[in-house]
Amino acid sequence: xxxxxxxxxxxxxxxxxxxxxxxxxxxxxxxxxxxxxxxxxxxxxxxxxxxxxxxxxxxxxxxxxxxxxxxxxxxxxxxxxxxxxxxxxxxxxxxxxxxxxxxxxxxxxxxxxxxxxxxxxxxxxxxxxxxxxxxxxxxxxxxxxxxxxxxxxxxxxxxxxxxxxxxxxxxxxxxxxxxxxxxxxxxxxxxxxxxxxxxxxxxxxxxxxxxxxxxxxxxxxxxxxxxxxxxxxxxxxxxxxxxxxxxxxxxxxxxxxxxxxxxxxxxxxxxxxxxxxxxxxxxxxxxxxxxxxxxxxxxxxxxxxxxxxxxxxxxxxxxxxxxxxxxxxxxxxxxxxxxxxxxxxxxxxxxxxxxx
Amino acid sequence: xxxxxxxxxxxxxxxxxxxxxxxxxxxxxxxxxxxxxxxxxxxxxxxxxxxxxxxxxxxxxxxxxxxxxxxxxxxxxxxxxxxxxxxxxxxxxxxxxxxxxxxxxxxxxxxxxxxxxxxxxxxxxxxxxxxxxxxxxxxxxxxxxxxxxxxxxxxxxxxxxxxxxxxxxxxxxxxxxxxxxxxxxxxxxxxxxxxxxxxxxxxxxxxxxxxxxxxxxxxxxxxxxxxxxxxxxxxxxxxxxxxxxxxxxxxxxxxxxxxxxxxxxxxxxxxxxxxxxxxxxxxxxxxxxxxxxxxxxxxxxxxxxxxxxxxxxxxxxxxxxxxxxxxxxxxxxxxxxxxxxxxxxxxxxxxxxxxx
Ligand SMILES: CC(C)[C@H](C(=O)O)[C@@H](O)C(=O)O
Ligand SMILES: CC(C)[C@H](C(=O)O)[C@@H](O)C(=O)O
Numbered sequence: 252x253x254x255x256x257x258x259x260x261x262x263x264x265x266x267x268x269x270x271x272x273x274x275x276x277x278x279x280x281x282x283x284x285x286x287x288x289x290x291x292x293x294x295x296x297x298x299x300x301x302x303x304x305x306x307x308x309x310x311x312x313x314x315x316x317x318x319x320x321x322x323x324x325x326x327x328x329x330x331x332x333x334x335x336x337x338x339x340x341x342x343x344x345x346x347x348x349x350x351x352x353x354x355x356x357x358x359x360x361x362x363x364x365x366x367x368x369x370x371x372x373x374x375x376x377x378x379x380x381x382x383x384x385x386x387x388x389x390x391x392x393x394x395x396x397x398x399x400x401x402x403x404x405x406x407x408x409x410x411x412x413x414x415x416x417x418x419x420x421x422x423x424x425x426x427x428x429x430x431x432x433x434x435x436x437x438x439x440x441x442x443x444x445x446x447x448x449x450x451x452x453x454x455x456x457x458x459x460x461x462x463x464x465x466x467x468x469x470x471x472x473x474x475x476x477x478x479x480x481x482x483x484x485x486x487x488x489x490x491x492x493x494x495x496x497x498x499x500x501x502x503x504x505x506x507x508x509x510x511x512x513x514x515x516x517x518x519x520x521x522x523x524x525x526x527x528x529x530x531x532x533x534x535x536x537x538x539x540x541x542x543x544x545x546x547x548x549x550x551x552x553x554x555x556x557x558x559x560x561x562x563x564x565x566x567x568x569x570x571x572x573x574x575x576x577x578x579x580x581x582x583x584x585x586x587x588x589x590x591x592x593x594x595x596x597x598x599x600x601x602x603x604x605x606x607x
Numbered sequence: 608x609x610x611x612x613x614x615x616x617x618x619x620x621x622x623x624x625x626x627x628x629x630x631x632x633x634x635x636x637x638x639x640x641x642x643x644x645x646x647x648x649x650x651x652x653x654x655x656x657x658x659x660x661x662x663x664x665x666x667x668x669x670x671x672x673x674x675x676x677x678x679x680x681x682x683x684x685x686x687x688x689x690x691x692x693x694x695x696x697x698x699x700x701x702x703x704x705x706x707x708x709x710x711x712x713x714x715x716x717x718x719x720x721x722x723x724x725x726x727x728x729x730x731x732x733x734x735x736x737x738x739x740x741x742x743x744x745x746x747x748x749x750x751x752x753x754x755x756x757x758x759x760x761x762x763x764x765x766x767x768x769x770x771x772x773x774x775x776x777x778x779x780x781x782x783x784x785x786x787x788x789x790x791x792x793x794x795x796x797x798x799x800x801x802x803x804x805x806x807x808x809x810x811x812x813x814x815x816x817x818x819x820x821x822x823x824x825x826x827x828x829x830x831x832x833x834x835x836x837x838x839x840x841x842x843x844x845x846x847x848x849x850x851x852x853x854x855x856x857x858x859x860x861x862x863x864x865x866x867x868x869x870x871x872x873x874x875x876x877x878x879x880x881x882x883x884x885x886x887x888x889x890x891x892x893x894x895x896x897x898x899x900x901x902x903x904x905x906x907x908x909x910x911x912x913x914x915x916x917x918x919x920x921x922x923x924x925x926x927x928x929x930x931x932x933x934x935x936x937x938x939x940x941x942x943x944x945x946x947x948x949x950x951x952x953x954x955x956x957x958x959x960x961x962x963x
Contacts, residue, residue, distance in 0.1 A: 328802040328833075338802060380756060385806035393760030396806040400736060400756055404749030444856070446684040446694060450741035451752040477684075479863040480892070486842065486867035500800070504860060507835040511842035536836070 253286040254563065257314050257321035261295035261339075263537025264547035265324020271549035271600045272322045272531065272556045275572060278604045283568050290317060294339040295537075296327040306339035311346050314528075320559045321530045322552070323523075325537040337383070340523075340532065344376045349523035349530060350406060351413045352376040352502060353558065356509040356519055359580045366490040368512055369432065371421070373414040373494060374502025376523060378406050381499045402451040402498060404458050411462035413524070414439050414496035418471050421493065434493060439463055441475040442497040442505065455498050482508055510534055515589040517548030518580075520555035522562055529562035531555030541588075545595050548587035550576055553603060575606035609642040610919065613670050613677035617651035617695070619893025620903035621680020627905035627956045628678045628887065628912045631928060634960045639924050646673060650695040651893075652683040662695035667702050670884075676915045677886040678908070679879075681893040693739070696879075696888065700732045705879035705886060706762060707769045708732040708858060709914065712865040712875055715936045722846040724868055725788065727777070729770040729850060730858025732879060734762050737855045758807040758854060760814050767818035769880070770795050770852035774827050777849065790849060795819055797831040798853040798861065811854050838864055866890055871945040873904030874936075876911035878918055885918035887911030897944075901951050904943040906932055909959060931962035 256276065260269040276287045292310040299305040305326070314321055323343070329336055343349070352374040358367050384399040418437035425432045441459040443452040456475060463473045476484060478501045485492065485505065489512050497505055510519040519534040533551030541547060557572035579585060585602040586592025594602070612632065616625040632643045648666040655661040661682070670677055679699070685692055699705070708730040714723050740755040774793035781788045797815040799808040812831060819829045832840060834857045841848065841861065845868050853861055866875040875890040889907030897903060913928035935941060941958040942948025950958070 337805070341803060380800075381803060383803065383805075385804065387806050387810065390759075393764075394810055395757065395759045396810045397758075398756040398804050398807040400754040401751065402753075403746075403751045408749075444736075447697060447737060447739065448741065448754050449693070449739075450743050451754040454743065454750055454752045479859050482838070482860055483863040483867045483872060486864065503835050504838055507839040508842065508864065511839045516839060 252284065253288060254319040254565075255288045255290065255317055257290050257292045257310075257318040259292045259294050259310065259321060259323045261324040261537065262297050262327040263325055263539050263542040264535075265295070265326070265537055267542075267545065267547045267596050268533060268549045268552040269322050269324045271596060272552045274600060275553050275556055275604065275607075278607055279568055279571060280607060283565075283571070285565060285568055292321075294323075294326065294343070296329060296336070298339075299336050303335065305336055306342050311343070314343075314347060318528075320528060320563050322556065322559065323530050323532040324552075325533065325535060327537040327539060341381055341383070343530070344523050347525055347528060347530075348377065349525040349528065350375070350377050351410055351524040352521055353417065353524055353562075354502075354506040354509070354519060354521040354534060355554075355558070356506070356513055358513050359577045368489045368509075370489065370492040370509065371417060371494050372502055372506045372509060373410060373417060373496045374506065375406055375410040375497070375499045377499070378403060379499035400448075400451055402455050404454060407455045407458035407498075408462045411439075411441070411459040411496055412465075414494050415463050415465070415468040415471055418494040419468070422470070436472050437470060438472040438474065438493040440481070440492060440495045441473065442478050442481045442495055442501050443475065444478050444501075446477060452498065459496060478505075481505065485509060486512070506534060515548065516551070517587065517589045518550050518554070520551050520558050522555060522558040524562045529559045531559035545597065546588050547596050548589050549596050549600050549603075550580070550587075553600075571607055575603045578606050579603050608640065609644060610675040610921075611644045611646065611673055613646050613648045613666075613674040615648045615650050615666065615677060615679045617680040617893065618653050618683040619681055619895055619898040620891075621651070621682070621893055623898075623901065623903045623952050624889060624905045624908040625678050625680045627952060628908045630956060631909050631912055631960065631963075634963055635924055635927060636963060639921075639927070641921060641924055648677075650679075650682065650699070652685060652692070654695075655689075655692050659691065661692055662698050667699070670699075670703060674884075676884060676919050678912060678915065679886050679888040680908075681889065681891060683893040683895065697737055697739070699886070700879050703881055703884060703886075704733065705881040705884065706731070706733050707766055707880040708877055709773065709880055709918075710858075710862040710865070710875060710877045710890060711910075711914070712862070712869055714869050715933045724845045724865075726845065726848040726865065727773060727850050728858055728862045728865060729766060729773060729852045730862065731762055731766040731853070731855045733855070734759060735855035756804075756807055758811050760810060763811045763814035763854075764818045767795075767797070767815040767852055768821075770850050771819050771821070771824040771827055774850040775824070778826070792828050793826060794828040794830065794849040796837070796848060796851045797829065798834050798837045798851055798857050799831065800834050800857075802833055808854065815852060834861075837861065841865060842868070862890060871904065872907070873943065873945045874906050874910070876907050876914050878911060878914040880918045885915045887915035901953065902944050903952050904945050905952050905956050905959075906936070906943075909956075927963055931959045934962050935959050
């Protein structure tokens, strides 16, 4: 099987980590019978400055027509609001209907400095406040701006269903490696703020409950947490959680919070998942402070490559990458500066590649 | 001076901690020349079940006409949405125009298990998604619900101004106790998500920048953080932060997050502050799991009493309570179960009272 992968480095360290993602795909063992072809695509603030648009039509068209998946680096936000600029990754998620943003956060044997954490945040990726329908009026006391938070039954249902499926898949993986985890039952925690937003978050909660009550999820324990107390619990007992499903904005916040628990945003991958398409995307930003120094941590990107492969049905290839990355972290010899090490992006990458 | 204080225990452990708040006021040394009278007021889910309203008009009227300040315990949320029920504390904040929710989070010498944290979250308290303007329509693919997020220049400006004032006041307190803190300059960090919400959060950011550029804040360092990265930073380097100002919902989430850093929500106070009026309110909820057992931690309430007094201009009385509470925590002999101790609410209270 040959997969065609769009490469969208974006801005800043996106340009340093996406090439590492390409290299890991090219270096997968030939026994997997997987081949890759690549196409370079533009997006980001630099692209905006050059062309007037942060997400050229050509990028979207090529992804739709030619590609099986893609890797997205990071984009810089302008430091003040710039007319006409808007985030290309948010637009891409909507244009390709990549309805789920999947963000696994886990400690490895070597990188845990507390209890082992192994959870995944499944974030709705197309609506909520990210519909970006805003308006401003000039009132007697100055400006008043409003934004729409939209929650639909359809999007809430499909995100909850994929969260349930991920919980079941994780349980299968645990069953295949007995003794590694002590979790006996898959669990999904629904996050919302329905005590204030009874209609919107109330709909999310109710729809999630309904979707997860399906026969196929009968082995899944379903719980819920109000978002503020979810953040509190996430920090107090992260080892308790398995799959957390949340509307877009809460998922955004929770995943950065969870990343803090494992030591560095530089470790946390994500995949933007739609029907038959996935974009791997490290959770970190464009990191202008370390741009161009060659010390960006490539781990989040390498894991995002694996996550993309998983959602494209290539679980064996994904497992190879995960195992190599975990071994790199467990040995701890080649760690980038964000992890307290001294290794360059290239050195971390080389260490992972030799373990494939 | 005699202050009249409304007591609104609400539900669950609210009924156990608010009496402790009353006792600490009654026990303040007579040298302070402060007297208190109290009026018991109803609100909460129990009240709703009995009377059909969670916030009786009488409660609001009495607060407005008779009281100088109030203490609010906690309210239970119904486990599924109940027609006609809506959170009384959210309504009270709006009806009394208590525009700022001030939530200091700090470690004491004894309770810190890492770096010392001493920050305060200043949360806008009247608008954002808390305007609760929602509607639901039945579409071809099921229900679609929408909520309004409203951000005004007026509310953003006054919350930023009070945040700046709090930063200056904290600097004065530090100057009076040299050597206790290493912070040399007051700082306010503006939190928003203007990279997605350019109009609403953009207005908050821009207005906050403008308000904090006022001459009187010239000694204040002003920074900003996108909310997701704020949560990350809060966990990675909490000791860095001084005053964090945020729109309503982000403030809600951040304050629970910050509470996790100091070990227990049972330690974190808040004050809902308006012009000449303040309601002290512990950050924890009604905690149905420990209700009626007499083991609720009263510290958050005792600190909320002090915070209320501070905003009513009684800083000396407030300082007495803070010092007594810190001494209780530092000694660590009478700690409630959430802090790993065995003391009852009454024992913690008695230990604090004897230190006044
Ligand atoms: C850059 C920003 C628009 C984006 C988001 O909010 O989704 C980022 O924070 C993320 O989590 O991918
Ligand atoms: C109970 C709830 C409505 C409330 C809020 O969201 O403001 C609570 O979480 C708080 O922080 O005081």
